[in-house]
Amino acid sequence: MIMTAKAMKTVSEMVTTLPNSDLTSFLRKTQILVDSELDRYLPPESASPKQVHAAIRWSVFAGGKRFRPSLLLAVGETFGAPQQQLLSCACALEMIHTYSLIHDDLPSMDDDDLRRGRATCHIRFGEAAAILAGDALQTLAFQTVSEDQALSGKKRVQLIQEIARASGTPEGMVAGQAYDLEAESREVSAQELEQIHRLKTGALIIVAARCGALIADAREDELSVITGYAAQLGLLFQITDDLLDITATAETLGKTPGKDMRSAKATYPNFYGVDSAREFAGRVHQQARETLDQLDRPTERLHAIADYILNRPA
């Protein structure tokens, strides 16, 4: 249905002209780029209050794969945005994601000691510093977008609205975490399970894709398609994450495997069984690819991202 294609002067071109242009290479390059930008945005460890700044950096630079920033950059590239305009928002989403991990790991929440192969923030720096590090990271996310002079004031306001709705309650990440905690103490339906993940994991993945498209001034119909694609990607991400938690070893996973199973948390393998969860992942992957086919844009990279999530390493 979508026939027009915009002029391209994009990250895509810059990256595809580099020697190794496959997805792994793209992900590695965006990871390096985003890490370098994050380093610029975060307060240095040498600045006081040092403990909180060290706690922030401990968690932000814990080897995360920068999936949300990469998705934002890939979508922005697909719709022709200059890379320079995409980076503040990409970093802001990583800050929001990291703040949520820090708070979710706390003893009163998921009580995790290990994340990405090393001590979680509160284990390393104490609970008080971890709470403050998470709080400050959320603040810095909004500050970062609000201060990006590469974006018009109108665009900054629009992005802040999108990010806030996707990370708060009742329609965002915090709501998902609240539903998840509630669900620990009782049986949940398939519908509830999907709602938990749509909010807890999906909302931030969807907003990453939407922000990329918004920065690129994608049309309304394109934004709607990319929102659908990202929703399917988010669901796929959660199913494969749940599967990895069961099948991987502690070494490859970087956290205690099987923990979700033991604590009877709402996960897809817990609900459907491992084989049916795998089939479900396959169907969602196929839907995501079909959604992309509605776009008259160079969607190879977005297809490759869907493939990568289906078969992703731990």
Next chain:
Amino acid sequence: MIMTAKAMKTVSEMVTTLPNSDLTSFLRKTQILVDSELDRYLPPESASPKQVHAAIRWSVFAGGKRFRPSLLLAVGETFGAPQQQLLSCACALEMIHTYSLIHDDLPSMDDDDLRRGRATCHIRFGEAAAILAGDALQTLAFQTVSEDQALSGKKRVQLIQEIARASGTPEGMVAGQAYDLEAESREVSAQELEQIHRLKTGALIIVAARCGALIADAREDELSVITGYAAQLGLLFQITDDLLDITATAETLGKTPGKDMRSAKATYPNFYGVDSAREFAGRVHQQARETLDQLDRPTERLHAIADYILNRPA
């Protein structure tokens, strides 16, 4: 030095034409107004996830005096802003303030069971819900300002920048809380004590005044004077808060009195003794009044606020 006065079509006029126009009446009216706006902005308790929404409302509607919103409205009025443009920002600052109280009360932070005469958020709803309620309130603060159509996009961006810097680290509220926690385990100097309070309490009071002036398009020199006034007000607020903590009874204070003294926290009476802290408060109050005298604006209400803080009830 400041000679021009702008045309006035203000909250001031609306409020001063009402029968009882003294400061107590102004504070009561803004409290009612801000409470009603907050009620509009916050998710209803009837909406899921209910526990987190109930936790948010428990803490936001715990009888707070809305000092920061009142200061914002009073400053905005002084410089001639329409009330309608002041309310979103006033509510946002109350959300940030409340989120900080919820997190500060947690067991790993100040470990307080009682606040404003009733159970703190984590005592009533559990730690997990309290952490999420605080997180969501911070998000909603930025969302609220970003969505206010009474303000231009440019103004919204500017206000979000101000609020973020004042509530994060290294120059805002979270930094102050981090210094305060550090200070619990050791002796602090007078200079450190002042830095803790300048960030932990002062930053949000200063930004309340600055936002009021910014919304009203106050001149740079006026903004600078009002920033100085608010810094003195913030310091005065902290000294009298510390004094109240020692002298008041649990009933009037609504929290366990003397708690700060017992835990050897950095407070003015702990540092200087009660009598010298009282004298210090008097000097700071005088300075705040003199600062206001530099403005060629109707500053009666701002003078009255300084008087009120000096002699404030518990």
